[in-house]
Amino acid sequence: MPYPADKPSRAPSSEELRARIPGWGADLDPADRPSVPRERFDPRATGAWWDLPEQQPETYPRERSIEHARLTPVFGTTYPPRGVSGAIRRLAFRRYSEARAAHWLLLLAADRVDVVESSVRELTSGRVSNPVATGLRSEVTHGGPDPRTTARRVDHNHRWMDPIVTAGPLVAAGVGAVLVGRRLLRRP
Amino acid sequence: MRALVYRGPYRVEVREKDMPRIEHHNDAVVKVEMGAICGSDLHLYHGMMPDTRVGTTFGHEFIGTVHEVGPSVRNLKVGDRVMVPFNVFCGTCFFCARGLYSNCHNVNPNATAVGGMYGYSHTTGGYDGGQAEYVRVPFADAGPSLIPDWISDETAVLLTDALPTGYFGAQLADIVEGDTVVVLGAGPVGLFAARSAWLMGAGRVIVVDHLEHRLEKARTFAFAETYNFAEHDDIVVLLKRVTDHLGADRVIDAVGAEADGNLLMHVTSAKLKLQGGSPVALNWAIDAVRKGGTVSVVGAYGPMFSAVKFGDAMNKGLTLRMNQCPVKRQWPRLLEHLRAGYFDPTEIVTHRIPLEHLPEGYHIMSAKLDGCIKPLVTVGD
Numbered sequence: 113m114p115y116p117a118d119k120p121s122r123a124p125s126s127e128e129l130r131a132r133i134p135g136w137g138a139d140l141d142p143a144d145r146p147s148v149p150r151e152r153f154d155p156r157a158t159g160a161w162w163d164l165p166e167q168q169p170e171t172y173p174r175e176r177s178i179e180h181a182r183l184t185p186v187f188g189t190t191y192p193p194r195g196v197s198g199a200i201r202r203l204a205f206r207r208y209s210e211a212r213a214a215h216w217l218l219l220l221a222a223d224r225v226d227v228v229e230s231s232v233r234e235l236t237s238g239r240v241s242n243p244v245a246t247g248l249r250s251e252v253t254h255g256g257p258d259p260r261t262t263a264r265r266v267d268h269n270h271r272w273m274d275p276i277v278t279a280g281p282l283v284a285a286g287v288g289a290v291l292v293g294r295r296l297l298r299r300p
Numbered sequence: 301m302r303a304l305v306y307r308g309p310y311r312v313e314v315r316e317k318d319m320p321r322i323e324h325h326n327d328a329v330v331k332v333e334m335g336a337i338c339g340s341d342l343h344l345y346h347g348m349m350p351d352t353r354v355g356t357t358f359g360h361e362f363i364g365t366v367h368e369v370g371p372s373v374r375n376l377k378v379g380d381r382v383m384v385p386f387n388v389f390c391g392t393c394f395f396c397a398r399g400l401y402s403n404c405h406n407v408n409p410n411a412t413a414v415g416g417m418y419g420y421s422h423t424t425g426g427y428d429g430g431q432a433e434y435v436r437v438p439f440a441d442a443g444p445s446l447i448p449d450w451i452s453d454e455t456a457v458l459l460t461d462a463l464p465t466g467y468f469g470a471q472l473a474d475i476v477e478g479d480t481v482v483v484l485g486a487g488p489v490g491l492f493a494a495r496s497a498w499l500m501g502a503g504r505v506i507v508v509d510h511l512e513h514r515l516e517k518a519r520t521f522a523f524a525e526t527y528n529f530a531e532h533d534d535i536v537v538l539l540k541r542v543t544d545h546l547g548a549d550r551v552i553d554a555v556g557a558e559a560d561g562n563l564l565m566h567v568t569s570a571k572l573k574l575q576g577g578s579p580v581a582l583n584w585a586i587d588a589v590r591k592g593g594t595v596s597v598v599g600a601y602g603p604m605f606s607a608v609k610f611g612d613a614m615n616k617g618l619t620l621r622m623n624q625c626p627v628k629r630q631w632p633r634l635l636e637h638l639r640a641g642y643f644d645p646t647e648i649v650t651h652r653i654p655l656e657h658l659p660e661g662y663h664i665m666s667a668k669l670d671g672c673i674k675p676l677v678t679v680g681d
């Protein structure tokens with residue numbers, strides 16, 4: 113049979129739906145929805161009373177996207193870049209725009225280096241945090257019948273990789289520390 | 301203070317941390333009373349989001365009491381109980397002035413493509429989040445609102461992201477009376493999107509996921525037809541079959557970058573970080589929607605490129621609509637709907653986890669244990 117002009121009606125009528133589903137059609141008018149029209153000029157809609165916001169003081173050279181003309185009036189000040197990972201982050205921001213894959217790949221690389229650096233820092237400061245994936249206790253407390261074996265799910269096929277992702281950087285840190293230690297010991 | 305702290309992929313812990321300070325005249329410091337873990341927090345937990353620095357505190361869904369205000373704050377005072385949108389925004393830049401609060405240009409020096417968010421890496425501005433006892437809230441006169449006394453704390457937490465984002469996803473889909481709407485993903489956002497589709501006059505709402513307990517909730521809470529894609533060879537063919545081979549009028553992607561589809565996609569995106577996220581759900585949306593239809597995207601994707609089937613979208617004449625939700629824009633209407641008693645958003649809450657046990661919460665959420673849909677976080681006593 114050829115395809116006809118009308119949509120074959122499988123849906124219940126609007127009257128049926130209105131009777132069955134609380135609130136059905138409360139936002140029926142497409143032009144009367146909170147984000148419609150998408151852009152509506154109203155700079156006083158939020159409670160903001162300033163024309164231009166004041167500038168938050170810059171207490172350290174705050175890294176920023178080179179696509180910005182200036183440092184934004186507010187910004188997060190947590191965890192300024194530091195160490196090798198910090199140098200990689202600064203390079204990513206100084207050199208590459210958000211349009212460049214190098215920008216994001218450098219930041220991701222810095223994230224991995226950051227994990228290794230902070231693990232080393234903790235080991236040397238004597239404050240060691242839980243080295244393995246945290247929260248594993250919930251396997252016992254909230255495991256119930258193991259949903260990995262009782263249900264059909266599509267996330268089983270890659271679960272074997274998770275421990276590698278978790279422990280990989282730490283193993284790398286350990287190996288690195290041993291190598292550096294050996295070199296230091298060998299020095300006369 | 302006590303706070304959840306990121307140590308590396310799959311490793312978070314709760315430890316002592318410095319109190320947040322007033323760093324700008326319009327800042328507030330909020331004492332957190334209740335928060336939540338969001339599906340999108342898993343991108344951070346899995347190490348998928350670029351520039352997630354060790355030490356960062358996650359959490360962009362929270363409510364609490366104003367503990368301290370900066371000298372220029374007028375709309376809030378110490379002791380006020382507030383709900384805080386997940387967006388950090390100024391209210392007056394070019395984008396905020398036009399209602400695009402999630403795209404604020406004045407709060408995120410690290411990137412221009414994304415606005416500010418609490419506890420969501422330096423790519424969204426480097427703000428610490430609310431999975432802690434205290435949190436810094438910039439532009440306190442623009443973002444937070446007082447919690448109406450007739451809603452519960454749990455409802456207020458859901459109003460900071462999950463509910464408005466789901467509702468926004470349905471708005472983006474341009475639903476008109478009688479439309480067939482497919483929602484991919486039956487997490488909190490998908491469930492709220494499905495429920496909201498009826499408010500906008502949908503004729504059929506179909507929800508797709510692979511977790512049976514979530515599909516059950518889609519049937520009971522969102523009155524949806526449901527399909528478990530793990531039980532079908534090709535979900536797109538199935539969706540075509542149940543829509544008379546036309547495709548759905550509207551498809552909402554409420555999954556985002558963590559989609560589990562095939563191993564190759566998972567390895568290149570989640571593990572090797574070569575993509576902005578696994579585009580499995582988005583590609584299903586593009587394939588399952590009818591020609592001339594609308595795909596609405598509220599699932600979160602990272603800043604890198606993804607392998608999206610753009611040719612199909614072009615050939616089918618699709619409208620693709622997407623954004624992070626401008627939360628505060630949705631509140632007045634959503635509060636009307638809640639007041640009218642159309643639905644109770646807390647029906648999707650499955651866990652209430654104390655701050656100290658958050659690492660277990662992340663593991664439950666990530667491994668999808670224990671029938672988890674929406675875990676809330678309780679802070680203090």
Ligand SMILES: [Zn+2]
Pocket residue numbers: 338339340360361386461462
């Ligand atoms: Zn969220």
Ligand SMILES: [Zn+2]
Pocket residue numbers: 389390391392393394395396397403404405406407
């Ligand atoms: Zn703004």
